[in-house]
Amino acid sequence: MCGIVGIYLKKKNLHVKLGNYLSGMLDNMSSRGPDSAGFAIYNKNNKSRVYKYSICFPSDFDEKKFKMSVNNQFKDILIKKVSDHLVISTKTKPEVFISFLYDNYKELKIIGYGKSIEIFKQVGNPKDIVKKFKLSELQGSHAIGHTRMATESAITLDGSHPYSTGEDECLVHNGSLSNHNNLRRNLIKKGKKFDSFNDTEVAAGYISNQLSKTKSMKKTLTKCLSNLDGFYTFIAGTKNGFAVLRDEIACKPAVIAETKDYVAVASEFQAMAHLPNVNKAKIYEPEPGIVYTWGN
């Protein structure tokens, strides 16, 4: 099953409400996915050269020692701790910072990075996860989220969505792919790295790889239609907005509600029943095989 949600705010004065809106959406979708949950929240900071690295650490991790070590190595480190996640802000470029983490802290999971994106995900009921990461307090322009009912890989952090495989990119998926093993092998040959055996991570990797070539989300997702086999409704996020695609058989549901203030996407209408003026929104189902984008 799985539940996916996304919200894109059209007005800046609503940005303070983003986390509040999304937490209600994830909460309502716990019936579709009680195993794990996660979300990516986009909040562009003004200092455009600063990267944010979202990291999950294990329970026996020595944070103090880690903080001292990164502060010694890099000068401008700012660390935000939320439950078992750290968001580290620094001007240090990904190729330098990520290799530093890989080389020195193998126990850390780097779950995403970019100038806008912050990702939080963990095993457990969405209702608890939303509280644990204090989602309702977070702000930003747009966000996507996922509640997982595990099917093809284990209930672990590695199996939790969203998957981020490129700067400020992320993907949530309701469905299952059937040609992911083959695709994964091809992408590994091209230099992509994968952390799990999950099908969605492969789709995310595929999308990142295409996006680096086409520079267009619409073109990239259109390519998915011919190269990804299986069932899917995707919400793919980038720093400017997100896109929605359903496979052409369209077994996996999705509904869109659009008002002058926001665009909301969810697996079921009940995920957005709490949003302001939703009963006056334009509500429709995304058509199979058609790419819908906002802000991209």
Add this chain to the structure above:
Amino acid sequence: MGKLENLDFKKNSLRKINNFLQNIDFKKNQREFVIKNPSGNHAICAGLKEDISVKIKGHVGYYCGGMNQNARITIEGNAGTGLGENMMSGLIHVKGNVSQSAGATAHGGTIIIDGNTSSRCGISMKGIDIIIKGSVGHMSAFMAQSGTLLICGDAGEALGDSIYETVIYIAGKPKSLGADCIEKKMTKKDLLKIDELLSIGKIKKIKSSKFKKYGSARKLYNFKIDNVSEY
């Protein structure tokens, strides 16, 4: 319960509301009910049995009015997957759009949809009449066995795939026809049936002469008498 304000999802659970509507006390002489704040909940008004009328003020989730007998249900909003699934009789009228598999496997009664409905509308339908004022998605009337599907707009790909005795009337165009579905000659009886359905749906803009008829060519395996010996 029974009072209008109690059929409100802000005040009561789905189970309590459904249980009340499924066990109407006719001594109270009330036949009309209003449900408030449905908020996309699933299975609202599933399994109703009596000739009552229920108005739902808002959007509903999956399987609304499923297995319905006799009740007349009006939805002032959109409906999710499986509207009126396996309905036996009665009426469901949706004023908005409907998601996939509307009227799936339904044996009788009528569904009226003012807006559009997506894929697999009337899949395996077994006697219901479905009236759609807008368009339908792909694979509609898949393996449809009996009843009538009237579409005022267009249809998606593979309309009527592997269809049995269901008759499809469509005013717009199907994007493509499914296996064994063909256009058929319109008879006087067909025109009368279309007029009847248009009047039930209160549709005045389109004349029955605008519709085309589609049904089974009866060429698939199960229609061939030679294959009977297999069983």
